Amino acid sequence: MAVFVLGLVISFATLSWMPEGQFNYSPWQILCSGLAMVILAVVRVLRLRDIYPNFLLVWWAAVAGYSLGWSVVSGLKDGNGLWAAGLMFLVMGLTVGLGAVAGLAAGLRAWLSAS
Incomplete structure (x- = not known):
């Protein structure tokens, strides 16, 4: 639950405004x-x-929290509905990217605890 909330907070904190x-x-x-x-x-x-x-x-909570934050901000600001396509690409990218990061971290953790 904490990872979901933190992913949501990171999304809002970094991408909720556009300079x-x-x-x-x-x-x-x-x-x-x-x-x-x-x-x-x-x-x-x-x-x-x-x-x-x-x-x-951890992987899926991070993807879900960040995606929810991004979709709320983008859905409210987008008048033509293209945010839904952006959300699909965001979820695909987060799934692959954070999946690789979480997998590597899990492998590192397993290696460290074995030695």
């Missing part, structure tokens, strides 16, 4: 948002007692 106009994020916003999500996923996976299958819960 240069509608739907025109600055590169540092995207960098900060992505870095915060990677840090969140790695820290939470490394702190798990039982890695498998709990790292999957």
Whole structure:
């Protein structure tokens, strides 16, 4: 639950405002948002007692929380409905990217606890 809420907060904190106009994020916003999500996923996976299958819960909670935050902000600001297509691409990218991060962190955790 904490990962879901933190993903939601990261999304709102980094992408809920646009300095240069509608739907025109600055590169540092995207960098900060992505870095915060990677840090969140790695820290939470490394702190798990039982890695498998709990790292999957961290992964999906992060994807769901961030996606919900992004879709609320974009859905309210978009008048033509294209935010739904953006949401599909966002979910696909987060699933692959955070899945890789969570999987690598789980592998690192398993390797560290085995040695």
